[in-house]
Amino acid sequence: MLSRFGPLRSLPSFRFLALTPPFPGEYDGPKMLTKVPGPKTLELSKRIDGLQDPRALHFFANYSKSIGNYIVDADDNVMLDTFCQISSLAIGYNHPDLLKAAMSPEFAQAVMNRPALGLMPPTDWPDLMQDSFLQIAPRGLSHVFTAMCGSCANESAFKAAFMAYRHRERGGKPFSEEELSSCMHNKEPGSPKLAILSFEKAFHGRLFGTLSVTRSKPIHKVDIPSFDYWPMSPFPHLMYPLEDHIDENRKEEERCLAVFEDIVQHHPVPIAGIIVEPIQGEGGDNEATPFFFKRLREITKKHGIAMIVDEVQTGFGASGTWWAHELWDLPSPPDMVTFSKKAQASGFYHTLETRPSEAYRNFNTWMGDPIRAFQLRTMINIVKRDDLLNNVKETGAYLKKKLEEIQKRHPDHISRVRGVGNFLAFDTPNVEWRTKMLAMCRDMGVNVGYCGSVSVRLRPTLYFMRKHADIFLTILEDAIKKCK
Template identity: 50%
Template sequence: MRRRLTSLSRSSLTALFAKERRNYGISYCTEHQEPPCPQIKTEIPGPKSKELFKEMMGIQQCGSVQLFSNLERCAGNYLADADGNLLLDTYTQISSLPLGYNHSALLNAFCCDSDVRALVNRPALGVFPSDDWPQKLRDVLLSIAPPGLQHVMTMMCGACSNENAFKAAFILYCIKKRGGKTTFTDEEIKSALQNIPPGAPNLSILSFKGLKNNGAFHGRTFGALATTRSKAIHKLDFPSFEWPVARFPEYKYPLEEFKCENEKEDKECLANVEEQFERWEKKKPIAGVIIEPIQAEGGDNEGSPEFFQGLQKICQTRGVGLILDEVQTGCGPTGKMWCHEHFNLPSPPDLVTFSKKMLTGGFYFKPEYMPPQPLRIFNTWMGDPSKLILLEKVIQVIKNDNLLQLVEETGKVLKCGLYKLECEFPAMMNSVRGRGTFLAFNVVKPNLRDNIIKTMKQNGVLGGACGVSSIRLRPALIFQPKHAEIFLDILRKTLRQLK
């Protein structure tokens, strides 16, 4: 059955969902509910969104809210807002919706009683997990583990996942420093409670910045925030750890035209990493290095496979943990399940963190990063089993619908189209880059970038900004070539309007 709902009436969709949920197990493609193209009825935000915004401002600071959605009418790649507008969504809730909106596999995910019980009886997973939990970890998280990694901890969000990966790196670093000893001195125990060395040692985590200070984003809790180097507004007025920062490569585009320059950039950045190790050795030795395969929030800055291979070699030589933050790149958007699979690393990364499209937070790790004692990487909930139930469905859909292949195909259409636009509008945009549908381009000025995003929205496409002056594409994994064409048409129209 293929049918298109041009008018997504409230009652017809409700009836449809109700029927679907009864017929659990019957495959039903969300695409059928999508409109053929964006439908814009009001300015955005429209009057209803504006009213809701005022209401919410009475409760909390929500100045970052762009619009309010109507979840009942959202479908596939289309976000419906409170004012009846239907927007093609290339930003997908800050890159966190793997299958778009109202995917039938997810709407049906909790039809089974045992899954409902996992949802409402949330356990303290580190103390009283349910008897199906080890199996669930294997069937869901380990089934898609980065090659070579067979251990995983669950957490709740990206920041918490990164912070616990830091902890794992600190623990192993300290064990090595003690010559393999896994016990503590009385002085260490006492001083740890006072937040001072030796129990709370002066160690650091190295992260990366761009040339224009637009760099890493690893989250906003205080440990993660100390490694975040993207925007001052995330950090102002908050005390932080004085921790080292190295230069992330900044390439010239198109890559193939500037091969020599970019190779030189890689070498300089790797030399800069070595420099930081030397500089901080006495002050606050580096116990771990955290890096995004593509610096997303910081501007979709790419590093080459050679850069990442070189970085891994440095970390191995120095005996410190390399943490790949795949919170935004993980779960398929680059055309592979994990972006670092593009890098041909000689051995697996030490730790790989995830969240967003994975729906649960957590991190994979090499066995030597398992702490010798319990309760060191621990919290009350340690994740949320209900998120693994959803993730299991997501993985099934990715496999059954060959979504990684779709990402590659759609990515090609998108990138090719963006290259064309770059040629058509060289005074407005450049530096098209990325992998799969995880793509971006630069706009020549920040104001123009903001204006393009605003005008695109009014033309029916929801887009995302990143870095100083970039636009990033973060569509769901179900984004098809036909959606790419709509996006490209609207971007072209927008660029013409603003030319």
Template identity: 45%
Template sequence: MASLKNVGRSLARCTLQSVARGPHIQSVRCRAAAPAVNVRPVDDEPAAPMVKTAIPGPRSKELLRDLESIQNSEAVQFFVDYDRSHGNYITDADDNVLLDLYTQIASIPIGYNHPNLMAVMQKPENLGHFINRPALGVFPPKDWAEKLRKTLLAVAPPGMSEVQTMACGACSVEHAQKALFIAYKARQRGGAPPTKEELSSCVMNQPPGSPDLSILSFKGAFHGRTMGALAVTHSKAIHKLDFPTPLWPAASFPELRYPLEDFVQENRAEEERCLAEVRDLIEIYQKKGRPVVGIAVEPIQCEGGDNHATPYFFQGLQDITRENSIGLLIDEVQTGCASTGKFWAHEHWNLREPPDTVSFAKKMLTGGFYYREQYRPKEGFRIFNTWVGDPAKVTLLEEVVKVIKSQNLVTNMANIGEYLQQGLKDAQTKFPGVVKNARGLGSLCSIDFNNSATRDKAILALREKGIHVGSCGDVAIRLRPTLIFQKKHADVFFDCFDSVLSSFK
């Protein structure tokens, strides 16, 4: 989203009482109320938003000037007082308290300053993980395998039992791609070792050691900002301008029409068209001498505009990978960790077999990727960097997993997601000339505005009322709440959203 630091603010506040809701919105949402789950409140979480100044306020602007003397800070929206942020609420440097439905770009799992995580930080037995950051690939802690079993393998995608940690989402995608390339060449060699020519030529970026291979991705995709991840990213020019990237195939991602139930045949035809394009591109690149070794796809194109496809499309993609003996990389960096009402979004697809690799980060606190056994490299140092992750983050994730399971937060996301989606659908019914295409999977929800200017005004207006949401694509706002988000928080959002949309009528 464009920088917001120079935009003026009013101090209008929306009422937080349920009686202030529009009658249509209120009645439908109440009928869709979610069953109760065991979500325990976070200590010190505010009862409601509170806006005291424009956002960014005087203190944020002062801090911005200071930061600008050190680095480019055009992306900064406001500065945060993380010590005073709690649960679902974020507090900025000017003491404004906002209900946060964007959560550090979808990366806060169980809220700010969760007491369980604060307790983990204070346990003497965990200090070594926080003080020391070992080079995990060569000098892992003695309890490393046990920690991986308690955390990442305890929530592994069905049918997957191997995992590699990494630091962030982009490097997770990068190294998952490397696993696809390694496995493809290993199959080609039929078990034989690399030749001397391959070993010498690869050092100088020359074939045959550096083969001309490719990974197919999708228009509108976002897989990260490092160079390999950029090769499969096609969402915004700002991500890719001036960087050399390989000429790899990019297929059309389905553009579904909403409401889905009214366009079943049209959407099936659109997905068939895109699957046919994938098949054609694989054949074209094979003839070019640049074979496709795998397909990289997001369950939902989040940065690209929250673009969805049906299980039929993803099942078709897996069929194509099997027909061509290539890999399927599912990028769950933003969609993983329970937000969609299942722990992994691809669980909604009923795939005939597990994916080949699944990348993760954000709410998982650590980066990394799961992989099937045939994608494990035979040599050390092939999937490697100094740290390959951080045991401190895995220690925190261990507690997050406990909270998710003990409070049934996957079910909470399914229930709250239904409530949020219904509220967005109600909004588009009430304001048809302003918003449209309400959609979501669990709590990972979005809605389109009729143009980008109105969308941007709505984001600013919501912030004035103490609601923090994110943008994506050209015209959408996206909701990315924590896993402990509840109906009462949704009602606060919808009160303010109704007020903002009413001002655009």
């Protein structure tokens, strides 16, 4: 199967500004030996069923054989990976710099002596923070709260928003006796009725606070108690191509902003913070324009509401900038920016104003994990050295242009091509067709993810280059044709 991609490499050249080095030792293309899931995956799935729920499994992967943009499954099928562990693989599999970093004594000590970072951080922690998180801190946000995962990062950000809101309400005075005693019973005033607002189709996680602001799919939420007084506001549904629908889209965003401002002013429960994704990843890759986000910043600022930008899925380079919200040119920075996934380290950036009034208020045992800061530091060095942000911009632009061409050739099956950087998506006619088409892609050697009700999302590594894009595009169009 490798040979079929030979001709692609001789196509007339698309102009690249940067010359990204290839991923060391990567495969030349997909190589499929069986259908996916293959017999070995099925055997392993049966084995694990006695121990752990296997129903969501796509396949078992052989991570020692996976290299760069290619994932190898238990049946030795080599697939181009455009889903990348649900958008959490920035650099590709088995990058030699990362393996080398992981095998250093410094790393081994950090992994096996995991500290309680809030009590007894390692002596190199200030340097490590400086060389990792602070290297890529969004403008205006120089403080970091470190956590273990994206949901934890978001919930800790909500807590910081609530604490800052109540601190301001108290005028900086200490807690009252009534607050301290009532909170032990989960009652007001100590456990106040305050809300976090989120947007329709948002996904922010699956713990009790984050699930309350997640609005993408019922299967995540049904049967779980939620904060019923946390409001939801509509998120724009844009028409594509954007340049042909400027007026309609502006009108749609103004409609959403009007509802938003109305909720902010009239919701019966005060709103301490809002959380918003730059592009709603799980909910269907729904975008809004910088105009929308600028207005959100203005309105939240005016009403003293914390603006939390959830960059768990969009962050760390996928937009061609370190953070997707850099593309908005906000009048003032967000109050908090949360991260995880591709950054591998999790947490949120914030201002000094959102540091809690006292110690131990936003705290836990591990407070993140230094090894993921090590990994982040190494990844930042790789991205800079290999100019991967420019690679994302250029490969992304090429990929988007080619997807638009495919859309023109198959308008009944592919629509609404959209996205920034290599964080791209398109829509399909319905869920059944999407399922069939993506299974076809996988059997032909490309692992592709979906989102929303009918969308397909691309979440390749930052090393995803034109040669990978061409392989993906050929297989995609092949699958579309076969599924017609």
